[in-house]
Each structure stands twice: as C-alpha cells, then as structure tokens.
Amino acid sequence: MKAAAAILIAGVLAAQADPPAVNRDAAIVNEFEKRVASYLKLRQDIEAHMGRLKTTPSEEKISHHEGDLRHKMREARAGVREGDVFTPEISMEFRRLIGLAMQPANAAHIKQSLRRSEPVQLHLKVNDKYPAPVPLQTTPATLLENLPKLPSEIEYRITGRDLVLLDAKANLVVDVLRGVFS
Numbered sequence: 001m002k003a004a005a006a007i008l009i010a011g012v013l014a015a016q017a018d019p020p021a022v023n024r025d026a027a028i029v030n031e032f033e034k035r036v037a038s039y040l041k042l043r044q045d046i047e048a049h050m051g052r053l054k055t056t057p058s059e060e061k062i063s064h065h066e067g068d069l070r071h072k073m074r075e076a077r078a079g080v081r082e083g084d085v086f087t088p089e090i091s092m093e094f095r096r097l098i099g100l101a102m103q104p105a106n107a108a109h110i111k112q113s114l115r116r117s118e119p120v121q122l123h124l125k126v127n128d129k130y131p132a133p134v135p136l137q138t139t140p141a142t143l144l145e146n147l148p149k150l151p152s153e154i155e156y157r158i159t160g161r162d163l164v165l166l167d168a169k170a171n172l173v174v175d176v177l178r179g180v181f182s
Contacts, residue, residue, distance in 0.1 A: 085175035
C-alpha cells in the first residue's frame with residue numbers, strides 16, 4: 001500500500017514539474033485574436049454611447065454615422081501605433097502563414113488572383129480612412145484559409161505589398177503589416 005501511494009505521489013509531482021506544452025503558434029494566433037477582440041470591444045462601447053443607426057435608405061445618414069464613428073474611434077485610439085495589433089511576434093507568425101500559402105502549388109494562383117482584381121497601390125496608415133473611390137482589393141480565398149479567422153466587422157485587405165486590417169463598419173485602418181507581398 002505504501003509503495004502504491006509513493007508511486008502515485010511521484011506521478012503527481014512529475015506531472016506538476018512538467019506543465020503541458022503549449023503550441024507556440026496557437027498562442028500567437030490567440031494573442032492576435034485577443035487584440036482584435038479588444039479593438040471591437042472599444043468600438044462597441046463607442047457605438048453604445050453614440051446610439052445605433054436606424055435602418056435607412058439615406059446614403060447621407062449612413063455616411064454621416066460612419067464618419068462620426070470613425071472620428072470617435074480615432075479620438076479613442078489617438079496614441080495607437082503601427083504594430084499595436086500586428087506585434088513583432090504576430091507579424092512573424094503572419095509572414096510564416098502567408099509563406100505557407102504562397103508555396104509553389106498555390107503561389108501562381110494567388111498572384112494571378114491579386115493581379116486580376118485591380119491591384120490597389122496605397123500606403124495606408126493606422127487610423128486612416130480607406131479612400132472611398134478606391135476599390136477594395138479582395139483577398140484570395142487560398143490565402144485567407146491560412147490566416148486567422150476574423151469577426152465579420154473586420155477584414156483583411158491587400159494594398160500593394162501590405163496586409164491591412166480594416167474595420168469595415170467604421171471604414172478605418174486598424175493596423176498594417178508592411179512588405180508581406182512581393
């Protein structure tokens with residue numbers, strides 16, 4: 001009986017000494033998702049104070065509400081810098097994931113898709129408005145499959161060589177990952 005208890009105690013101590021391994025890549029993606037969720041929480045708090053826009057066919061009212069939301073988000077994020085969401089560690093993970101998607105089997109297809117959909121050549125900054133007359137470059141599905149899923153209000157956009165995180169509702173650049181695409 002004492003031997004069995006000793007073995008049990010030794011097993012418990014060994015389990016406590018070696019915590020379960022954490023998938024480093026999953027932890028980085030989780031951190032990215034937390035940063036996006038934090039941004040959305042801020043936007044939802046601001047929207048709660050603004051009041052929701054009632055359903056309307058008026059483009060003027062919709063545009064005014066979007067502009068007001070964007071203005072309040074800019075004020076709330078006045079100190080934000082490039083890399084606040086795409087931290088260096090998250091940026092490295094995104095580059096790795098994009099590199100996996102751009103392997104020879106898919107690279108030609110992705111590049112062709114990007115060229116075919118009117119490549120957008122902009123140099124956007126955090127908290128910029130996405131210019132209204134400029135078309136939104138779609139992100140190829142093959143590439144999206146490798147990137148973390150986003151809430152419906154946030155989108156990945158490609159502008160030149162950069163990956164942009166765009167708040168579609170406020171039409172606001174959340175963050176930019178520079179020089180990802182060649």
